[in-house]
Amino acid sequence: MNKTLAESNDTSRTTRRRWMFRFAAILLGLSPWILFELVLIGLDVGRPDQTTDPFIGFRSLRPLFQLNETDQRYEIPASRRLCFQPDSFAAKKAPHEFRVFCLGGSTVQGRPFSIETSFTAWLELSLQAAWPDRKSEVVNCGGISYASYRLVPILEEVLNYEPDLIVVYTGHNEFLEDRSYTHLKQRSPWIDASVRFASRFRTYNVVWSQWNRWNQSTTATENDNAEKDESSGKPVLPTEVWGRLDGPDGLQQYHHDKEWHNDVTRHFEFNLRRMVAMCHDADVPIWFAKPVANLRNSPPFKSEHRADLRTSELKQWETLRVEATALFSTNMSAAIGKLLEADKIDDQHAGLAYDLAKCYETVRDPASAKQYYVAARDRDVCPLRMTSELYEALDRVCAESRVPLIDVMNTFESLSPDGIPGGFLLVDHVHPSIPGHRKIAELLMEQIQKSFDQQMTQDWQQTRDELYDEHLGALSESYYLDGQRRLEALRAWAQGRANGVMPTE
Numbered sequence: 271m272n273k274t275l276a277e278s279n280d281t282s283r284t285t286r287r288r289w290m291f292r293f294a295a296i297l298l299g300l301s302p303w304i305l306f307e308l309v310l311i312g313l314d315v316g317r318p319d320q321t322t323d324p325f326i327g328f329r330s331l332r333p334l335f336q337l338n339e340t341d342q343r344y345e346i347p348a349s350r351r352l353c354f355q356p357d358s359f360a361a362k363k364a365p366h367e368f369r370v371f372c373l374g375g376s377t378v379q380g381r382p383f384s385i386e387t388s389f390t391a392w393l394e395l396s397l398q399a400a401w402p403d404r405k406s407e408v409v410n411c412g413g414i415s416y417a418s419y420r421l422v423p424i425l426e427e428v429l430n431y432e433p434d435l436i437v438v439y440t441g442h443n444e445f446l447e448d449r450s451y452t453h454l455k456q457r458s459p460w461i462d463a464s465v466r467f468a469s470r471f472r473t474y475n476v477v478w479s480q481w482n483r484w485n486q487s488t489t490a491t492e493n494d495n496a497e498k499d500e501s502s503g504k505p506v507l508p509t510e511v512w513g514r515l516d517g518p519d520g521l522q523q524y525h526h527d528k529e530w531h532n533d534v535t536r537h538f539e540f541n542l543r544r545m546v547a548m549c550h551d552a553d554v555p556i557w558f559a560k561p562v563a564n565l566r567n568s569p570p571f572k573s574e575h576r577a578d579l580r581t582s583e584l585k586q587w588e589t590l591r592v593e594a595t596a597l598f599s600t601n602m603s604a605a606i607g608k609l610l611e612a613d614k615i616d617d618q619h620a621g622l623a624y625d626l627a628k629c630y631e632t633v634r635d636p637a638s639a640k641q642y643y644v645a646a647r648d649r650d651v652c653p654l655r656m657t658s659e660l661y662e663a664l665d666r667v668c669a670e671s672r673v674p675l676i677d678v679m680n681t682f683e684s685l686s687p688d689g690i691p692g693g694f695l696l697v698d699h700v701h702p703s704i705p706g707h708r709k710i711a712e713l714l715m716e717q718i719q720k721s722f723d724q725q726m727t728q729d730w731q732q733t734r735d736e737l738y739d740e741h742l743g744a745l746s747e748s749y750y751l752d753g754q755r756r757l758e759a760l761r762a763w764a765q766g767r768a769n770g771v772m773p774t775e
Contacts, residue, residue: 446515564696
């Protein structure tokens with residue numbers, strides 16, 4: 271019996287030693303990877319929140335800023351001037367300097383004018399008035415037609431330039447570039463789960479990032495017109511923006527596509543969350559602005575009937591609209607009734623919703639008017655204004671991330687008749703007027719006053735107004751003429767009449 275017990279103990283010890291040996295062998299085999307992972311953590315390389323965008327890729331990425339010939343300032347080079355205006359900042363940050371980078375599209379750039387009358391200029395003058403003993407720089411990173419996914423690489427770059435604050439104004443350009451999200455639907459769920467698990471490790475992120483850059487450069491060299499990454503299937507966009515409306519008959523490329531709109535919204539929210547994570551990791555505050563759009567004075571850019579509308583329904587719809595038009599001058603209430611009947615037949619026609627909004631304004635029903643102005647915006651087949659889904663995504667990200675939201679839209683509504691944006695604060699479908707940009711700067715100053723622990727001088731607003739007047743007085747007449755010319759070009763572009771020319775210069 272003792273012999274049997276001893277043999278059993280020997281067998282147990284042998285089994286334990288065998289398993290310990292196997293475990294040690296596995297650990298030894300993994301040790302190079304574990305060591306490499308620890309080195310990457312120490313170097314802060316390959317952070318999960320900075321991995322490649324799974325939705326799209328770019329043929330190449332170029333820095334927005336380069337050192338000038340004296341190595342004293344970072345400047346936007348001439349090679350980026352197609353979409354950006356010249357701006358710069360000191361390479362060596364001054365002691366106690368307050369440095370702000372503002373990222374976004376043409377609104378940030380101040381279009382149809384330029385950065386001299388953008389809210390970034392008014393913000394910098396306001397900071398100079400409020401903190402006269404502290405240097406303040408507000409850097410304009412507004413790119414024409416730049417959507418959120420094009421702002422992420424810029425944010426990654428400017429976080430290296432010692433910012434004290436990041437301001438992002440984005441949302442109107444999400445539908446401009448042609449791209450597909452079918453690769454996300456074609457991939458099996460277990461592959462998605464595996465990728466999500468692997469992306470928690472920095473080794474995977476570094477290897478994937480380097481391979482992706484090499485693959486993009488190879489693809490761009492072999493076929494500069496490549497539209498998809500062969501390995502992932504995701505669309506590869508050109509280095510600079512080329513939107514649907516930048517070519518002739520661009521408006522004809524837009525049609526009702528609810529599934530694509532949903533994918534664009536998902537991508538937008540992903541980009542916002544990624545920007546929040548990047549700034550959180552860098553310990554830099556980020557604020558989002560809630561963009562405003564012109565509802566009252568901007569009809570939909572393109573209207574289409576719902577795809578499954580039968581011929582008999584279309585005929586009935588057209589009859590009701592003709593009858594409503596005939597009643598506009600004599601019986602507006604009856605005209606509204608006819609339009610509402612037509613809307614029941616086809617609730618996707620943007621132009622009909624805009625007609626209803628105008629009719630409700632005529633009979634002094636602002637609540638109903640606003641409801642249909644919003645519907646006209648959301649039904650627009652060529653959505654050059656943020657949709658309700660995009661606004662909801664922005665609200666959701668800011669609420670969940672506890673990121674300040676500068677509510678430009680609500681402020682402009684409060685300053686507009688009946689709370690419907692339009693008029694003197696906006697020059698077109700989305701771009702604020704010069705007074706509108708000054709109002710945005712005021713909103714940012716209010717948030718700065720709440721968020722930063724530094725007292726502002728008692729009479730800073732009076733000083734600010736004096737600086738404003740001096741700044742406006744220094745602008746030449748040609749500055750305003752150029753702005754008017756750009757506005758006309760922008761209107762032609764928005765109507766799909768670009769003929770291959772972007773609304774830049």
